[in-house]
Amino acid sequence: MAEFRLFGRSAAPGVAKGVLAVLDVARRPQLRLAGAPADEAAALHGALARALAEVEALAESASGEAAEMLGFQVAMLSDEELVRPALEGIEAGQSAPAAWEAAMDVEIAGYRDADDDHFSARTADLEDIRDRVLGHLEPLAAGLDVPDGAVVVAADLPISRFLAIDWARGGAILLARGSPTSHVAMLARARGVPMIVGLDGAAELVAGREALVDAATGEVVLDPTDATRAAFAARADTEMRASREQAAFRMGPAVTRDGTRIALYLNASSVDELEGLDPAICDGVGLVRTEILFDGPGGLPNEEDQYQAYRRIVAWADGRPVTIRTLDAGGDKPIAGVTEDGESNPFLGLRGVRLSLRRPDLFLTQLRALARAAAHGDVRIMLPMVTVPAELEAGRKLMETALANLAKDGLAARRPRLGIMIEVPAAAIAIDQFDADFFSIGSNDLTQYVTAAGRDIGSVADLADPLNPAVLRLIASVARHGWETGREVCLCGDAGGDPRAIGPLLRAGLRSLSVAPASVGPAKQAIAAIDLRDPAP
Numbered sequence: 001m002a003e004f005r006l007f008g009r010s011a012a013p014g015v016a017k018g019v020l021a022v023l024d025v026a027r028r029p030q031l032r033l034a035g036a037p038a039d040e041a042a043a044l045h046g047a048l049a050r051a052l053a054e055v056e057a058l059a060e061s062a063s064g065e066a067a068e069m070l071g072f073q074v075a076m077l078s079d080e081e082l083v084r085p086a087l088e089g090i091e092a093g094q095s096a097p098a099a100w101e102a103a104m105d106v107e108i109a110g111y112r113d114a115d116d117d118h119f120s121a122r123t124a125d126l127e128d129i130r131d132r133v134l135g136h137l138e139p140l141a142a143g144l145d146v147p148d149g150a151v152v153v154a155a156d157l158p159i160s161r162f163l164a165i166d167w168a169r170g171g172a173i174l175l176a177r178g179s180p181t182s183h184v185a186m187l188a189r190a191r192g193v194p195m196i197v198g199l200d201g202a203a204e205l206v207a208g209r210e211a212l213v214d215a216a217t218g219e220v221v222l223d224p225t226d227a228t229r230a231a232f233a234a235r236a237d238t239e240m241r242a243s244r245e246q247a248a249f250r251m252g253p254a255v256t257r258d259g260t261r262i263a264l265y266l267n268a269s270s271v272d273e274l275e276g277l278d279p280a281i282c283d284g285v286g287l288v289r290t291e292i293l294f295d296g297p298g299g300l301p302n303e304e305d306q307y308q309a310y311r312r313i314v315a316w317a318d319g320r321p322v323t324i325r326t327l328d329a330g331g332d333k334p335i336a337g338v339t340e341d342g343e344s345n346p347f348l349g350l351r352g353v354r355l356s357l358r359r360p361d362l363f364l365t366q367l368r369a370l371a372r373a374a375a376h377g378d379v380r381i382m383l384p385m386v387t388v389p390a391e392l393e394a395g396r397k398l399m400e401t402a403l404a405n406l407a408k409d410g411l412a413a414r415r416p417r418l419g420i421m422i423e424v425p426a427a428a429i430a431i432d433q434f435d436a437d438f439f440s441i442g443s444n445d446l447t448q449y450v451t452a453a454g455r456d457i458g459s460v461a462d463l464a465d466p467l468n469p470a471v472l473r474l475i476a477s478v479a480r481h482g483w484e485t486g487r488e489v490c491l492c493g494d495a496g497g498d499p500r501a502i503g504p505l506l507r508a509g510l511r512s513l514s515v516a517p518a519s520v521g522p523a524k525q526a527i528a529a530i531d532l533r534d535p536a537p
């Protein structure tokens with residue numbers, strides 16, 4: 001067979017070589033004839049009960065986000081409303097599998113077509129539920145054993161199938177649909193499984209073909225020639241050597257060639273992303289994005305849930321500072337029941353602290369949970385999307401209310417230091433107006449607002465460059481203000497973990513960066529290569 005190349009979008013980096021295993025969650029060819037409606041309904045209830053027991057068992061052994069996602073499946077499987085249309089189909093003369101499949105396909109289409117990432121990301125979960133129940137009604141339709149190290153191909157990959165595969169032996173994921181922001185993509189990144197989504201020419205992905213996968217570039221080569229195989233092996237070898245070298249930097253402090261110590265913090269959305277990591281690789285946690293807590297299947301978290309979640313991160317940090325950002329819903333992070341629907345431009349709308357201040361009920365609950373977590377360690381709080389000083393002052397006032405209420409309730413709490421994200425140009429330009437305890441530059445948003453190039457719009461990605469001189473000048477002036485007033489200025493956007501950007505950021509005056517856990521080695525290696533005594537290149 002001739003060599004064939006396909007391209008998609010990177011969802012989790014890495015290279016892999018393996019044989020394609022096609023996980024066909026699509027159609028069963030023949031569904032049997034219907035029996036009596038009462039028997040069909042009993043068969044459906046039996047299959048639902050078995051599916052529910054399986055998912056509950058999976059949820060029990062999972063933790064954190066995976067458990068939350070499986071919790072969504074448990075909730076759906078327990079929801080009578082989900083089953084009702086299938087029972088109506090049975091009453092109308094359909095067999096249990098035919099009625100269940102048809103009813104679920106309608107439900108799934110509704111989710112898939114939703115103009116909302118939150119709902120469309122649930123599509124894979126619903127497909128998983130459909131197929132699991134069908135598997136109990138039609139045993140032949142049940143899953144597939146993925147051979148060790150296989151390159152798994154699917155239209156989309158349900159979380160439970162991802163968790164059922166042993167990734168310790170290598171492998172990769174190729175999806176015709178999917179998105180880099182999906183739950184399964186998050187898990188793939190956390191587990192180091194290379195993953196590509198939105199592959200074109202997916203019809204070529206037939207089981208048994210040999211595939212070379214470069215998930216960083218989004219390229220797949222099928223039936224490679226010997227020359228391609230050799231070139232790929234060399235690339236994999238270089239990557240492995242580079243990642244071994246970077247790993248050697250992981251444990252040491254971040255220090256430039258001229259001996260300047262750089263504070264390197266971690267970004268995380270939950271303690272799951274930190275568990276298994278040695279806290280000694282970092283100087284603390286520089287950004288906890290709390291949105292994921294509010295976006296779970298169980299709805300908005302109460303004070304106790306939040307307190308426990310923050311406390312676990314503080315415990316992981318083992319005495320190091322932990323900077324937790326208050327809810328930054330809106331823009332690229334819509335949250336059902338919190339963000340406004342139908343804004344003409346959500347990035348310029350009610351997001352971040354603007355939204356929190358409109359929902360003092362939510363905001364106060366989060367501030368109470370944060371103040372309680374602060375009793376257990378060095379917790380710092382920062383407000384996202386601050387534009388004017390009044391927002392900082394309103395946040396501070398609400399924190400005082402939270403502390404007073406906690407004292408009245410007899411709950412242990414401590415006043416955390418209060419900082420702000422610098423990601424709106426107005427705040428960066430008028431930085432001297434903000435009496436915050438510290439500043440943290442959100443280069444993702446700052447860059448999009450300064451360059452007027454959306455962070456989620458691929459066609460203008462080259463304009464959304466954090467190294468644009470206008471962005472760098474703003475960063476330099478915020479860093480200078482920090483030096484002059486003795487307040488720490490960190491940068492927690494993606495640029496902080498980008499080896500290409502680190503030199504210019506340090507030369508702009510920054511001495512604190514906060515990066516994704518996977519970027520610690522590459523960032524420390526890049527820092528070690530910089531000599532701040534040299535003139536800028």
Ligand code: PEP
Pocket residue numbers: 287289328423441442443444445446492493494
């Ligand atoms: C940023 O904008 O750079 C940032 C760190 O926040 P987020 O990416 O969550 O908007």
Ligand code: MG
Pocket residue numbers: 384423442444445
């Ligand atoms: Mg931001």
